[in-house]
Amino acid sequence: MYAGIVAIAVLSLVVVLQVFSTGTKDGNLSVTFFDVGQGDSTFIESPDGTQILIDGGKGGMVLRGLSKEMGFFDRDIDMVLITHPDLDHIGGLIDVLKKYDVQTIVMTENINDTPAVRLLQDEISREKANVIFTRRGQVFDIGLGEQGSTTLSILFPDRDPTHLESNTSSIVAQLVYGESEFIFTGDSPKSIEEYLVSIGSTELQSDVLKVGHHGSKTSSAETFIASVSPNLAVISASKNNSYGHPHTEVTDRLTNHGIPYKNTADDGSIQIISDGEKIWLR
Numbered sequence: 506m507y508a509g510i511v512a513i514a515v516l517s518l519v520v521v522l523q524v525f526s527t528g529t530k531d532g533n534l535s536v537t538f539f540d541v542g543q544g545d546s547t548f549i550e551s552p553d554g555t556q557i558l559i560d561g562g563k564g565g566m567v568l569r570g571l572s573k574e575m576g577f578f579d580r581d582i583d584m585v586l587i588t589h590p591d592l593d594h595i596g597g598l599i600d601v602l603k604k605y606d607v608q609t610i611v612m613t614e615n616i617n618d619t620p621a622v623r624l625l626q627d628e629i630s631r632e633k634a635n636v637i638f639t640r641r642g643q644v645f646d647i648g649l650g651e652q653g654s655t656t657l658s659i660l661f662p663d664r665d666p667t668h669l670e671s672n673t674s675s676i677v678a679q680l681v682y683g684e685s686e687f688i689f690t691g692d693s694p695k696s697i698e699e700y701l702v703s704i705g706s707t708e709l710q711s712d713v714l715k716v717g718h719h720g721s722k723t724s725s726a727e728t729f730i731a732s733v734s735p736n737l738a739v740i741s742a743s744k745n746n747s748y749g750h751p752h753t754e755v756t757d758r759l760t761n762h763g764i765p766y767k768n769t770a771d772d773g774s775i776q777i778i779s780d781g782e783k784i785w786l787r
Contacts, residue, residue: 534655534682534779535787538715539570540769543743543750544593547689547715548574549657549680552650552781557584557657559678559689561597568600570774580605584645585634586657587612588691589675592621602628609635611645615666615674639676640664652683652781660701660708661693672718673697679711683781686711688733692718698729706732712784713777716740716759716766720751730762736784738766739775746770 532552539546541562548570549557556575561567571582582605588594599621601607610629616622629636637643641663648655658679666674675691688711690698698717701709706728714735717724719742738759742750751768759766767775767786776787 531778532650532780534650534680534685534781535574535776536680536687536713536779537570537574537774537776538739538741538767538769539567540772540774541566541570541597541741543719543746543748544597545588545691545715545719545741546570546594546597549647550574551648551655551682552652553648555583555648555655556581557586557647558582558598558601559586560588560594560691561585561599561601563593563596565597565600567597568604571601571605582607584609584611584647586610586676586678588689589613589615589671590617590619590622590625591671591692592619594691595625596621599624599628602632607632607634609637611637611639611676613662613666613674613676614638615669615671617671650682650781655680655682657681660688660705661697672723677701679708682779685779685781685784687713687715687777688735689715690717690724692721692724694718694723695726695729698724698726702726702728702732709733712736712779714738714764716751716755718750719746719748720755720768721748722752722754725755725758727758730758730764734762735764737777737786738764739777740766740768740770742768742770744770 544562546562547559645657661677672692680687720740
């Protein structure tokens with residue numbers, strides 16, 4: 506279906522991205538949750554300069570974020586991870602693939618037959634990137650720093666997601682650098698969050714949680730929030746959106762657990778830095 510599809514047969518695969526870069530200015534891990542309106546897009550730069558984009562929002566706002574973080578002359582992205590094929594996560598990726606050279610695309614086999622998906626498929630084919638379909642247990646080695654390797658581990662899906670509903674098929678991934686962890690959930694519903702708790706609650710603990718489904722009450726299960734136990738939660742939503750995100754049930758749950766949260770609707774793009782020992786907002 507796509508040029509460069511890599512068949513994944515084992516769940517303990519480690520993929521090393523080959524990059525040639527000068528690293529971040531301060532040698533730290535940088536994670537920026539772009540303000541893309543009612544959508545999701547997160548830019549990761551490892552201490553040695555490996556660059557990853559998770560989702561691209563609905564439209565062109567992601568390009569402004571990339572230009573600010575990468576600079577005008579940098580036109581190479583090492584990895585694009587597509588959590589699931591909904592428009593508010595993939596729409597902006599069409600222009601990203603047109604303007605940037607992408608080495609690796611990580612996604613699932615779950616593909617909706619929509620105009621946006623068809624356009625994205627065309628751009629993926631033209632890009633000739635290495636396409637990897639994910640499964641739980643895959644670990645992507647995305648660079649080195651003073652605290653060792655930076656890794657991105659896939660927690661879900663652990664099965665063929667072809668027949669799952671789009672949100673349910675979302676990739677759940679955990680980014681780790683030293684003692685710092687970030688967890689990204691796409692639009693995963695409570696059923697998947699609770700499933701992940703049931704098969705490995707201790708591995709979920711993370712310093713930062715990207716709150717599922719823009720703060721919808723369909724996500725952020727009580728047991729999941731307790732297992733992740735983040736020091737900070739980030740919600741990606743637009744101001745006065747028609748869905749009412751974030752729902753008060755979710756923000757109350759975070760507050761009851763003593764978890765502070767930031768919302769792109771109020772704060773704009775949110776950048777978190779880690780030196781492998783502690784995290785802070787920039």
